Amino acid sequence: MSVSERPSGAVAPGQVRAGAFDVGLLGHGTVGAAFAGLLAERAEAVERATGRRPRLSGTLTRSEGDFEQILASSEAIVELIGGVEPAREYLLRALRAGRHVVTANKQLLSHHGEELFQAAREGGAQLRFEAAVAGVVPVIRVLSESLAGAHVERVHGIVNGTTNFILTEMAGGASYEQALAEAQRQGYAEADPSEDVSGKDAAAKMAILARLAFGTPVHIDQVTYEGIERLQTDDLQYARELGLGLKLVGTAERRDGGLSVRVHPAFLYGDHPLASVGGPFNAVTVESEAITEITMSGPGAGGVQTASAVLGDLISTMLPPPAGWAGSNGWAGPNPPLPLVGDVPSAFYIHIELADRPGALAAVAQALGDQGASIKSVVQRGLGERARLVMVIHPLAESKLREALERIGELDFLRSTPRAIRVIEEEFT
C-alpha cells in the first residue's frame, strides 16, 4: 500500500492519535441505519474509551454516496450492504489501502474469506466480523481471541434465529406454513425466506466458525446442509413423547484426522444446553478438552442488536492492535486445509407409517438390524391401515441408515415414505 492511499490524517497501523476517527458506512438498511444511530448516540462514550471520537465520513447506498470519496476520507469502512458483489470489491480495495474493515456479511466471508484475510495482511489492516455469526453473541471474539490457545474439538449451535423461531412455533402445534407466516409477520423472516429455511445461511456461518476454530480454510461449498422445509408438526409431537425437542443445528468438528462441517435439523434431549434456546435466539457451544465446554447465547439478529456488535468491532479497530494482528484472522495465514469427512454416524429418529399386520414390526427391525442398527426406543401409535412406528436408533452411519430405509420403503405394508431425523445423543447432567 502506498502512503498516499491513506486518508488525510490517517495513522499507520499500531499508532494511536487523538481527534476524530472517520468511518465510511456502506449500506443504510436495517443494520446500517441502526449503526449510524448508535454511533452518534455512543460517540462520547467511545471517545472516553479510545481517546478518539468516531464520526461518519460518508454513507453509500444504491442511490447516494460515492465509494471513492468515502474510501479516501475514512480510516475504517463498515460494510452493511450484504451479498457478494459489490461488497467484495469494496472491501478488497479498502483492506489493501490499509483501512480497517468491519462487516456483518456472512455470505461474503464464507465464499471469499481467504482473499479478504490476505488483503488484510497485505494492507496491515484489521478485518472484523463479529456480527456475521450469531448477531450480538460474541462468538467470533471468543474463538479468535479468548480461546486462541485452546485446541477446539467441536463448535456447534443454533446460528439461525428465523428457523429457531419457526421450530419453536411448530413445537407449540403450528404447521410449518403457519409458523413461517408468523415469523414473517413478526419480522424474523424475510419475504423470500429460502436462505434461512434451506439451511444455507447457517451453513455460511458454520464455515466461518470452522475457519476460526480450526485455523484452516473452510469454504461454504464444503459445508453439507439440509433445511427445515420438509419437517412435519407430528414429528415434533411424537418426539416430545420420547423426551426430544427439534433444532436446526450447525456442527463443525474434528473427526478421523479431518473435519466435518454440517447443518441439519436434529432432535436434542431436554437436558442438552441447546434444547432450551427458543424463539429467535442463537446459541453456540465450544468444546475443547482443556475448557470442557462453553455455551454462549443471545439475540441472533435485529438491527439494533447487530449494530451493537458492529460498533464493538469498530471500537477494537480504534485501539492499537499488536504488531502483525489482522483482526479475527489471527497472527498469520491459515494452516493447510484438512480433509473433509462425510458419512458421519448419528443416532436417528425414524417415523414409519404402515398397515398394522402381524410381523410388521419384526420386518422393520430386521431391515434395520441387517445394517447394524440397534433400536433405543420405539412407540407405536394407532392400529389398522394407518398405524405409526416412531423409534430412535443408536448411532449408525448415514449411508447404512439410507440403505435400511430403502429396504423398509419396499415392504408391502408401508403407507408412506419413511422419514428420518438425526438425534444428538449426548445426555447432559
Ligand SMILES: NC(=O)c1ccc[n+]([C@@H]2O[C@H](COP(=O)([O-])OP(=O)(O)OC[C@H]3O[C@@H](n4cnc5c(N)ncnc54)[C@H](OP(=O)(O)O)[C@@H]3O)[C@@H](O)[C@H]2O)c1
Ligand atoms: N438484518 C439483520 O438482522 C442482520 C443480522 C446479522 C447480520 N446481518 C447482515 O448485515 C448486512 C446488512 O443487512 P440489512 O438487513 O441491514 O440489509 P438491508 O436492510 O437490505 O440494507 C442493505 C443496504 O445496502 C444498500 N445496498 C444494497 N446494494 C447496494 C449496492 N450495490 N451499492 C450500494 N449500496 C447497496 C441498500 O441500499 P438502498 O437503501 O439504496 O436499498 C441498503 O441501504 C448483511 O450482510 C446481513 O447478512 C443482518
